[in-house]
Amino acid sequence: MEPSPGQQAARDRIAAGLAAAGFALPGTLTVRAYACGKPSCRCHADPPRLHGPYAEWTRKIGGKTVTRRLSPAELADYQPLFDNAKKIRALLAELQDLTLQVIEADSSQEP
Numbered sequence: 030m031e032p033s034p035g036q037q038a039a040r041d042r043i044a045a046g047l048a049a050a051g052f053a054l055p056g057t058l059t060v061r062a063y064a065c066g067k068p069s070c071r072c073h074a075d076p077p078r079l080h081g082p083y084a085e086w087t088r089k090i091g092g093k094t095v096t097r098r099l100s101p102a103e104l105a106d107y108q109p110l111f112d113n114a115k116k117i118r119a120l121l122a123e124l125q126d127l128t129l130q131v132i133e134a135d136s137s138q139e140p
């Protein structure tokens with residue numbers, strides 16, 4: 030593997046970003062409003078007045094998908110931890126793309 034100076038610099042930048050990463054939560058956070066199952070409810074009126082919006086945290090626990098509703102206080106506390114996780118995923122994807130470029134450049138130089 031022979032990364033170019035530019036690729037080395039890109040790796041250093043990504044690694045610095047990862048090194049500076051804060052605490053991060055697994056799973057996804059979605060904020061949504063919804064209609065319930067009660068036909069007479071206001072959420073089925075015209076115009077509909079949906080329930081929520083609620084913040085829901087979905088993740089896998091032991092192979093099972095688990096969704097938990099977060100209170101507004103929890104959402105405020107946890108939002109930065111989801112943001113950190115997103116940043117880390119983006120940096121990792123960037124590092125993987127960069128690494129692919131390095132090995133592809135390598136294999137194209139083979140005789």
Ligand SMILES: [Zn+2]
Pocket residue numbers: 064065066067070071072073080
């Ligand atoms: Zn309803």
